[in-house]
Amino acid sequence: MSKDDCKEEIKESDSIIKKLTGQRAATFRPPYFDFNEDTVSIVQDFSYKMIGAVNMDAVDWEQPGVNHIVTKSRNHIRNGSIFLFHDGFGDRSQTMEAVRILVKELIDEGFQLVTVSELMKFKENE
Secondary structure, three states, rough: OHHHHHHHHHHHHHHHHHHHOOOOEEEEHHHOOOOOHHHHHHHOOOEEOOOOOOOOOOHHHHHHHHHHHHHHOOOOOOOOOOOOOOOOOOOOHHHHHHHHHHHHHHHHHHOOOOOOHHHHHHHOOO
């Protein structure tokens, strides 16, 4: 995608989000976590904070099995980690069961589960 096309797509998405929610988005996650220096520059122009996720090796979208998703995600558990799971396009029962397991474990271990927006506020106050 060209720099101009990327900028236009982000601008259009920004407009739609503001129209639907009454607020501008504060964060940006590149689709497929695919980005380059141009993307970073454009995202900065929009004053977004760019985020990622740490459990991409869980590949839950490929439905590799509950144990695989849980085990790979466990490897990345630490304060401030952002996990990404997919809830659309076909049968997501493996992902849903893995999330149920992980949420229970994390809460039992004393972790506080927060939204990305809440996490960003924690980071700003450090």
